[in-house]
Amino acid sequence: MNAAMPIRRRAGRGPLPIATPRRAVLARMMPRGTLGRELLVVAARRRALALKVGIPLILAVPLIIGGAPTFWAGMLLTVLVAMMGAVGTAVNLARARQSGLLVRLALVPRPGWRVVGGVVGAGAIVDLLQLLPVIVLVAVAGGAAPDQWAGLLLAVMAGLLTGSLLGCLVACLAGGVGEVLLDVCVLLAPMLFFGGLFTGVPRLGWGWAAAMIDPFGQLGSAFIGALGGTPAFSPATVLLVSAAAIVVVLAAVGLLSRPLLERR
Amino acid sequence: MTALVAAQPVPAAGPADRPPSVVVSAAIRRYPGGRSVGPIDIAVQAGEVLALMGSNGAGKSTLLRLLASADRTDGGRVSWWGDPSPRRARRRMGYAADEPVEEMTLSPRQATYFWCRQWVRDSDLARRLTSETLDSLGLGDRADEPVGTLSYGLRRRLALAQALAHQPSLALFDEPSAGLDPDGAAVVTAALRARAAAGLTTVVASNDPEFVAGVADRVAMLHQGRCLRVAPLPELLAEVPRRRIVELRVGEADQGRNGAPARPGSGPTPPRGAPDDRGPAWAQKALTLAVTERLASLSGVVVLSAADGLVVAELEEDAALAPLVAAADSVGSGVRSLEVRRPDLRECFHALVGREGDGSEVGALAVLPARGSR
Numbered sequence: 362m363n364a365a366m367p368i369r370r371r372a373g374r375g376p377l378p379i380a381t382p383r384r385a386v387l388a389r390m391m392p393r394g395t396l397g398r399e400l401l402v403v404a405a406r407r408r409a410l411a412l413k414v415g416i417p418l419i420l421a422v423p424l425i426i427g428g429a430p431t432f433w434a435g436m437l438l439t440v441l442v443a444m445m446g447a448v449g450t451a452v453n454l455a456r457a458r459q460s461g462l463l464v465r466l467a468l469v470p471r472p473g474w475r476v477v478g479g480v481v482g483a484g485a486i487v488d489l490l491q492l493l494p495v496i497v498l499v500a501v502a503g504g505a506a507p508d509q510w511a512g513l514l515l516a517v518m519a520g521l522l523t524g525s526l527l528g529c530l531v532a533c534l535a536g537g538v539g540e541v542l543l544d545v546c547v548l549l550a551p552m553l554f555f556g557g558l559f560t561g562v563p564r565l566g567w568g569w570a571a572a573m574i575d576p577f578g579q580l581g582s583a584f585i586g587a588l589g590g591t592p593a594f595s596p597a598t599v600l601l602v603s604a605a606a607i608v609v610v611l612a613a614v615g616l617l618s619r620p621l622l623e624r625r
Numbered sequence: 626m627t628a629l630v631a632a633q634p635v636p637a638a639g640p641a642d643r644p645p646s647v648v649v650s651a652a653i654r655r656y657p658g659g660r661s662v663g664p665i666d667i668a669v670q671a672g673e674v675l676a677l678m679g680s681n682g683a684g685k686s687t688l689l690r691l692l693a694s695a696d697r698t699d700g701g702r703v704s705w706w707g708d709p710s711p712r713r714a715r716r717r718m719g720y721a722a723d724e725p726v727e728e729m730t731l732s733p734r735q736a737t738y739f740w741c742r743q744w745v746r747d748s749d750l751a752r753r754l755t756s757e758t759l760d761s762l763g764l765g766d767r768a769d770e771p772v773g774t775l776s777y778g779l780r781r782r783l784a785l786a787q788a789l790a791h792q793p794s795l796a797l798f799d800e801p802s803a804g805l806d807p808d809g810a811a812v813v814t815a816a817l818r819a820r821a822a823a824g825l826t827t828v829v830a831s832n833d834p835e836f837v838a839g840v841a842d843r844v845a846m847l848h849q850g851r852c853l854r855v856a857p858l859p860e861l862l863a864e865v866p867r868r869r870i871v872e873l874r875v876g877e878a879d880q881g882r883n884g885a886p887a888r889p890g891s892g893p894t895p896p897r898g899a900p901d902d903r904g905p906a907w908a909q910k911a912l913t914l915a916v917t918e919r920l921a922s923l924s925g926v927v928v929l930s931a932a933d934g935l936v937v938a939e940l941e942e943d944a945a946l947a948p949l950v951a952a953a954d955s956v957g958s959g960v961r962s963l964e965v966r967r968p969d970l971r972e973c974f975h976a977l978v979g980r981e982g983d984g985s986e987v988g989a990l991a992v993l994p995a996r997g998s999r
Binding site for chain 2: 388390391392393394397398401405406460461462464465467468469470471
């Protein structure tokens with residue numbers, strides 16, 4: 362129970378949570394699968410949810426209001442999205458393994474991709490919700506065109522899911538929650554580098570091709586475009602590659618799900 | 626849940642006559658560092674409650690995980706209803722590990738419904754099963770409060786509810802009575818016996834002799850990764866020599882945590898001749914040791930275990946108690962209480978391990994909880 366939750370006392374019993382309308386609504390919701398369960402758990406943690414929305418804004422507002430160069434602002438926001446997706450998923454799954462939840466989920470007669478997909482999907486939805494204010498702020502401040510809005514939204518989703526895939530991989534490899542951060546950085550750093558986030562996207566050659574197929578390269582480009590800078594890829598390219606990346610990532614999560622559940 | 630399981634067809638034959646629900650054949654599980662469990666051969670009959678007993682590290686939880694298909698064997702095989710496929714077996718199983726797993730913000734109803742829905746497609750049926758299971762385990766009136774407000778014992782019951790709600794043909798529980806008060810243990814015992822009456826199979830790993838005696842049809846005694854004996858409870862108890870077990874409590878009763886006296890200067894009296902300036906915990910150990918040595922010198926008395934002021938000894942059936950008490954008093958212990966009982970599963974385990982002749986019987990027995998310590 363949230364420590365800040367108001368309580369009442371009744372004779373012969375311990376303190377009980379007051380049946381507020383919000384809590385009553387949440388209490389009536391019955392989770393059918395892992396997606397619903399994870400969303401219900403997050404919805405009940407009101408303070409944590411508020412913090413989750415606030416933290417990206419703390420980073421984004423000074424960048425945008427301070428008029429930071431679009432290349433650096435885009436890079437920083439892309440790293441933020443990648444870290445949120447990867448660390449969030451990896452920590453969540455590592456904790457679930459330590460608590461024994463993954464063992465029990467491995468024993469349910471459901472396909473692995475549905476079980477793990479629910480956990481990863483819920484994480485991505487919550488991450489997208491907490492990034493929405495940042496996306497709106499970026500697009501409004503940069504005067505983004507509708508295709509840039511759409512491209513940015515899809516690229517953020519692809520970036521979050523790609524981060525989640527890396528998080529699943531880390532959860533498969535890492536021994537515990539403590540190892541997760543280090544392992545995530547080891548996997549993310551080359552992807553961010555090949556996405557051209559630190560050096561810019563080359564005009565031709567293998568560097569350009571790597572950045573082209575890297576969802577973080579597309580996301581960096583989408584942020585730069587939405588902030589009013591000169592993007593490396595057109596909004597149509599961002600849309601197309603991000604959509605393809607989402608499909609590939611979901612398939613990869615499905616393939617990883619059983620090894621993730623069965624690993625002891 | 627009683628009404629629910631009663632609605633299912635009950636086989637006429639007893640558990641021993643029914644086909645096995647799960648068969649373990651020469652199963653081995655190896656761990657890094659050379660430790661291994663097995664080879665183990667065991668068959669769990671349909672409709673029985675089988676208890677796995679043994680000291681810590683004996684392999685109970687490992688065997689339970691193999692039965693639940695939560696772990697793979699490194700040799701041998703496990704088959705469920707004649708089928709070695711874990712994937713198909715999982716459709717009919719329920720498993721609760723020794724630690725409750727739940728999000729504190731969900732309610733018991735939501736948490737149980739979630740697990741029930743993984744097996745039950747019909748949402749109305751899942752709601753009904755959830756409510757009935759929570760009621761049967763005494764959680765009905767707390768079903769809509771956050772799990773975080775429940776005590777550890779109630780969360781243990783919730784873990785069982787989550788594993789039982791979908792009415793699995795084979796349910797597996799690791800230490801189901803741990804953390805439960807006597808009422809809670811009785812509720813869980815009743816729920817598991819109701820399952821057995823309905824022809825559903827249950828395997829529990831437990832170190833609680835009273836709980837096992839109340840719930841199990843058969844008991845498997847495990848020691849150092851091997852199954853020493855599987856037999857019905859009366860058969861096991863009949864094998865224990867007809868002797869009396871005496872539990873002597875010596876020293877001061879008013880001990881705080883970690884052996885510290887609850888009041889200044891109220892520590893146990895050290896044995897005569899022993900220096901008493903090393904703290905009350907040391908004095909209690911020294912006293913226990915002195916009483917143990919004194920009792921061991923008596924003819925016809927075998928000291929089974931001794932720890933923290935509790936000395937458990939075995940006596941001949943017709944031996945008098947007075948010399949025993951006098952001997953304990955003679956070291957200045959002050960016998961606080963004395964309980965005489967018949968041998969139970971603890972002594973049975975002791976006898977089996979002693980027969981193995983590895984010399985670790987007293988240590989193995991010491992980890993089994995004393996009567997009333999739950």
